[in-house]
Amino acid sequence: xxxxxxxxxxxxxxxxxxxxxxxxxxxxxxxxxxxxxxxxxxxxxxxxxxxxxxxxxxxxxxxxxxxxxxxxxxxxxxxxxxxxxxxxxxxxxxxxxxxxxxxxxxxxxxxxxxxxxxxxxxxxxxxxxxxxxxxxxxxxxxxxxxxxxxxxxxxxxxxxxxxxxxxxxxxxxxxxxxxxxxxxxxxxxxxxxxxx
Numbered sequence: 439x440x441x442x443x444x445x446x447x448x449x450x451x452x453x454x455x456x457x458x459x460x461x462x463x464x465x466x467x468x469x470x471x472x473x474x475x476x477x478x479x480x481x482x483x484x485x486x487x488x489x490x491x492x493x494x495x496x497x498x499x500x501x502x503x504x505x506x507x508x509x510x511x512x513x514x515x516x517x518x519x520x521x522x523x524x525x526x527x528x529x530x531x532x533x534x535x536x537x538x539x540x541x542x543x544x545x546x547x548x549x550x551x552x553x554x555x556x557x558x559x560x561x562x563x564x565x566x567x568x569x570x571x572x573x574x575x576x577x578x579x580x581x582x583x584x585x586x587x588x589x590x591x592x593x594x595x596x597x598x599x600x601x602x603x604x605x606x607x608x609x610x611x612x613x614x615x616x617x618x619x620x621x622x623x624x625x626x627x628x629x630x631x632x633x634x
Contacts (some may be wrong), residue, residue: 441521445489448517455576457569462560463489469556473605474548483527483549487534490514491553511536529562533572540600555606558597563613566593567620583634587624594618 446497456462467488471479493499494509501509514535518528534553537545540561544551560566570586570593580586594617598610628634 440488442485442615443524444521445486446538449489449496450526452493452498454492454496455573457572457577458492458495460489462569464490465560466491466553466556469559470549470552473555473603474513474552477548480527480530480547482524483530483534483547484553486518486523486527486601487514487531487538487549487553488556489506490516490517490531491538491557491597500578507536507539507542510536510538540597544602551603552606555601555603558600559613560610561593562597562610564614564620566590566613584631587621587631590617590621594621 446460448465454460467485470484470488473480490513491510493513494501494506496505499509499513500506502583511532515528515532518531521530530547530549533545533547534550537543537550538554538557540554541560542554544554561569567590570580570589571583573580574586575581576584577605580589595616598607598614601607601610624634625631
């Protein structure tokens with residue numbers, strides 16, 4: 439079987455919530471490519487890292503009290519070794535997976551940098567808001583709509599500063615504005631969140 443199809447099946451069979459599922463992985467992959475279009479990245483590395491970056495969050499692989507990025511790195515290493523993935527490319531994929539979170543420093547490769555940028559940006563703007571509200575009641579940090587609003591505010595304020603590339607910064611500004619427009623509208627329409 440083609441490795442790309444295998445990776446999709448791994449995500450689809452993992453029990454992931456839609457906010458972190460295969461469509462999120464595809465968005466991260468394609469946005470990484472778009473942001474890095476001026477470079478020649480290794481597409482196999484980028485695709486593989488994009489598909490596996492959140493595996494440590496999925497019910498099949500998650501471990502309590504273990505950072506999902508570190509768990510994703512371990513799960514990815516095991517899965518890719520079983521698939522006989524290139525031993526030259528494996529460390530690059532694992533670095534990208536381990537360092538994809540906004541609270542991490544960017545990884546060492548361009549693939550890692552752009553994967554992280556795309557993942558951060560997928561948490562902002564209209565798509566980020568949709569993802570946050572889809573998690574209400576399903577994520578320990580987002581139990582209520584008010585939690586989702588607080589998280590959206592936090593992301594709009596903090597995430598743009600985590601983006602490091604020129605292309606990523608341009609998009610972060612636009613997505614932050616989308617988030618702020620939404621938050622202002624919700625505030626107006628709910629008597630400053632009282633009727634949320």
